[in-house]
Amino acid sequence: MTVAIPVTYNIRSVLVRWSSTLVTVLSIAGTVGVFIVMLAMAQGFRATLSSSGSNQNAIVIRGGAGSEMESALTLDQVKVIGDSPGVAHAEDGTPIVSGEVVVIANFPLSASGTDANVQVRGVSPFALEVRRNVRIVEGRFLKPGLTELVVGKNASTTYEGFELGSAVQFGGGTWTVVGIFEAGGSAFDSELWCDATVLNQVYKRPENIFQSTTAHLESPESFQQFKDAVTADPRLTVDVYREKAYYEQQSQFIQTLIRVLGAMVAFVMAVGAVFAALNTMYSAVAARSREIATLRALGFGAPAVMSSFLVEAILIALTGGVLGCLVALPFNGFTTGTMNWQTFSHLAFAFRVTPGILVAGLIFSVMMGVVGGLPPAVRAARLPVVVALREL
Amino acid sequence: MKYLHLIVKNLLRKKFRTFLTIGSFIVALFLFGLLNTIETAFNQVDLAGANRLVIRNKVSIIQPLPYSYRDQLKQIDGVDEVTYFVWFGGIYQDRKNFFPNFGVDPETALLVYPEYLIPDDQFEAFKSDRQGCIVGRDLVKRFGWKIGDRVPLEGTIWGGTWEFNVRAIYDVASKDMSSNEFWFHYDYLEERRPFFKGTVGWYGLTIDDPGQAVQVAEAIDNRFANSPWETKTETEKAFLTGWANQMGNIKLLILSIGAVVFFTLLLVTGNTMAISVRERTGEFAVLKTVGFTDRAVLSLIIAESICVAAVGGAIGLILAKAFTLRGDPTGGMLSVFNLPTSDIVTGFVLALTVGLVSGIIPGSYAMRMKVVDALRRV
Numbered sequence: 001m002t003v004a005i006p007v008t009y010n011i012r013s014v015l016v017r018w019s020s021t022l023v024t025v026l027s028i029a030g031t032v033g034v035f036i037v038m039l040a041m042a043q044g045f046r047a048t049l050s051s052s053g054s055n056q057n058a059i060v061i062r063g064g065a066g067s068e069m070e071s072a073l074t075l076d077q078v079k080v081i082g083d084s085p086g087v088a089h090a091e092d093g094t095p096i097v098s099g100e101v102v103v104i105a106n107f108p109l110s111a112s113g114t115d116a117n118v119q120v121r122g123v124s125p126f127a128l129e130v131r132r133n134v135r136i137v138e139g140r141f142l143k144p145g146l147t148e149l150v151v152g153k154n155a156s157t158t159y160e161g162f163e164l165g166s167a168v169q170f171g172g173g174t175w176t177v178v179g180i181f182e183a184g185g186s187a188f189d190s191e192l193w194c195d196a197t198v199l200n201q202v203y204k205r206p207e208n209i210f211q212s213t214t215a216h217l218e219s220p221e222s223f224q225q226f227k228d229a230v231t232a233d234p235r236l237t238v239d240v241y242r243e244k245a246y247y248e249q250q251s252q253f254i255q256t257l258i259r260v261l262g263a264m265v266a267f268v269m270a271v272g273a274v275f276a277a278l279n280t281m282y283s284a285v286a287a288r289s290r291e292i293a294t295l296r297a298l299g300f301g302a303p304a305v306m307s308s309f310l311v312e313a314i315l316i317a318l319t320g321g322v323l324g325c326l327v328a329l330p331f332n333g334f335t336t337g338t339m340n341w342q343t344f345s346h347l348a349f350a351f352r353v354t355p356g357i358l359v360a361g362l363i364f365s366v367m368m369g370v371v372g373g374l375p376p377a378v379r380a381a382r383l384p385v386v387v388a389l390r391e392l
Numbered sequence: 393m394k395y396l397h398l399i400v401k402n403l404l405r406k407k408f409r410t411f412l413t414i415g416s417f418i419v420a421l422f423l424f425g426l427l428n429t430i431e432t433a434f435n436q437v438d439l440a441g442a443n444r445l446v447i448r449n450k451v452s453i454i455q456p457l458p459y460s461y462r463d464q465l466k467q468i469d470g471v472d473e474v475t476y477f478v479w480f481g482g483i484y485q486d487r488k489n490f491f492p493n494f495g496v497d498p499e500t501a502l503l504v505y506p507e508y509l510i511p512d513d514q515f516e517a518f519k520s521d522r523q524g525c526i527v528g529r530d531l532v533k534r535f536g537w538k539i540g541d542r543v544p545l546e547g548t549i550w551g552g553t554w555e556f557n558v559r560a561i562y563d564v565a566s567k568d569m570s571s572n573e574f575w576f577h578y579d580y581l582e583e584r585r586p587f588f589k590g591t592v593g594w595y596g597l598t599i600d601d602p603g604q605a606v607q608v609a610e611a612i613d614n615r616f617a618n619s620p621w622e623t624k625t626e627t628e629k630a631f632l633t634g635w636a637n638q639m640g641n642i643k644l645l646i647l648s649i650g651a652v653v654f655f656t657l658l659l660v661t662g663n664t665m666a667i668s669v670r671e672r673t674g675e676f677a678v679l680k681t682v683g684f685t686d687r688a689v690l691s692l693i694i695a696e697s698i699c700v701a702a703v704g705g706a707i708g709l710i711l712a713k714a715f716t717l718r719g720d721p722t723g724g725m726l727s728v729f730n731l732p733t734s735d736i737v738t739g740f741v742l743a744l745t746v747g748l749v750s751g752i753i754p755g756s757y758a759m760r761m762k763v764v765d766a767l768r769r770v
Contacts, residue, residue, distance in 0.1 A: 070548040104452040272419035
């Protein structure tokens with residue numbers, strides 16, 4: 001009764017019916033592959049935006065504006081924000097804040113040649129002190145007052161004409177690329193940075209108007225103190241966010257879109273794969289009725305037969321799951337771009353296949369195996385021994 | 393046709409297997425419909441008017457253009473009607489309720505965009521109310537608005553609360569087009585906004601001869617070259633393609649998923665047909681013995697397979713269509729959620745092709761087998 005049928009029996013019978021097993025393995029592999037790629041895409045997009053923000057930075061925008069693009073702050077307000085408690089100071093006592101201007105410029109995508117909206121950020125000289133995750137990897141940082149650009153690593157590869165030293169035309173000015181920076185795969189990697197004041201002039205925007213102010217705080221815990229002071233100040237009508245929270249909220253639209261559509265597609269594919277598994281396992285049971293009856297006659301109990309077939313189905317599904325993971329794995333780091341609707345600008349991001357996602361894919365494949373294997377396994381266990389033995 | 397009875401009987405013999413194979417087709421074609429619907433939602437390019445140009449600031453779409461360009465545009469050869477828009481970016485109640493809202497020119501908007509269908513009396517009511525607005529049918533469904541409602545939008549670019557009266561509801565001629573826009577008077581915006589006065593966001597215009605689009609676009613950009621506000625003029629199609637390309641290569645992604653699924657489906661059905669033919673080897677030998685030609689046996693098997701494909705494909709596509717009629721599952725993120733009829737036809741043809749191909753392989757095996765060998769087999 002308690003004797004289990006050895007797994008080698010299952011493996012060998014699976015190999016005998018290799019063609020229909022292969023079909024099931026492939027359909028489960030396809031489903032798991034799509035499932036993983038979709039999750040990796042959503043994860044990559046989220047990671048790109050959330051790694052843009054630091055917990056030790058606070059971003060201030062005009063009250064009611066949803067993003068920097070819609071916001072406006074005057075120079076006076078930027079100074080008030082800089083003097084608020086909780087802001088970190090440089091050695092000479094100046095507050096480490098960056099009043100920034102964000103606009104869009106059009107550049108052709110290298111891939112398709114059509115124009116994309118590139119985010120251009122006018123920064124203050126303190127930008128690198130505020131954003132510790134940004135490093136210049138080639139050339140140097142821009143000098144204030146000059147029409148110089150430093151270019152994010154993704155931007156330099158996604159669009160045409162951003163080699164070090166090249167001249168770039170936009171917004172009625174000619175800019176020189178003096179440096180390329182790396183920002184750890186964050187949204188800044190898709191941006192062009194230049195001097196805020198110069199950008200205002202070139203874009204014919206009102207002088208001394210900024211869109212956001214990012215302040216580097218003394219410590220992540222100073223945020224509440226800073227926020228309370230800034231929101232209570234009668235000279236300011238602003239919203240204050242932790243930089244990390246601000247960027248995470250920006251990723252929500254695309255993330256939900258990818259997740260909902262991805263879940264829908266993966267679910268439908270899963271139903272299809274379960275059908276394939278059911279088909280294979282039922283055929284297996286039908287073709288092996290005599291074998292099953294022989295096993296029963298030898299003394300293996302009904303539960304042993306049932307679990308044997310279930311194990312077989314799960315093995316097939318798991319093989320498919322592993323294959324799906326292997327197929328999806330090369331997508332890790334695959335960089336693509338999409339429109340970030342919160343800023344109307346093009347954003348490059350890399351797919352991220354994390355161990356968690358792979359495990360989720362494997363669990364998904366096992367579930368398909370159980371659903372597709374259980375009914376045929378039950379049938380196998382219920383097979384009347386005498387009738388089956390007599391069958392041709 | 394006279395063998396129809398035989399085909400049906402054969403299919404009904406192993407009901408559960410037939411059900412599973414039909415099920416695979418249903419799932420695959422349902423998915424096909426779903427993917428095409430998503431693709432249509434992301435790809436609104438085909439709906440662009442061939443005779444329309446879009447003129448924006450050369451720097452970028454968020455930079456405005458002067459209102460005074462309007463009269464100058466009209467003087468350029470080949471230009472027919474000119475209208476303009478301002479992106480307002482207002483929010484209704486919550487940021488999640490996103491929909492595009494523009495300030496428009498009531499006199500010319502419909503001349504350039506005639507596909508927005510509005511009853512005459514409603515349109516007149518809109519024109520005579522400075523705070524009036526025109527809303528799309530989709531928005532009416534989403535928020536339960538009706539004519540006469542007062543709708544507040546929270547300004548993001550120009551702050552404060554802006555109130556509008558729903559005066560007209562527009563429909564669209566094609567189901568592939570969304571109706572989720574919110575139009576209001578440019579003048580109302582202009583009198584209240586503190587900055588960017590005297591500017592518009594972009595111009596849309598019609599031209600007399602679509603064949604001259606490139607020349608007219610060039611003439612416009614040359615006209616405003618070296619001015620403080622240089623322009624970039626494109627056909628509407630190029631303009632929309634630019635946006636679509638920035639969304640990333642959704643089309644490629646969808647096509648690859650589709651290919652994976654179809655390949656799998658082909659394997660599943662091909663495999664099932666093969667099993668079923670192998671099991672019936674003896675029967676086919678008997679059929680041949682009683683006088684069925686090789687060709688007839690082949691056609692029988694193919695017909696069986698196509699039959700399964702047709703039933704499964706039809707059900708799958710009908711389900712997909714029904715699903716899209718229920719509305720957008722993302723809650724308004726996709727502007728359009730509709731499965732075009734042309735895609736339904738393509739899907740059905742694809743299903744039949746898969747049915748044919750997966751019938752041919754086991755069919756030709758049955759056709760070639762020798763009666764004597766087959767009868768001897770246990």
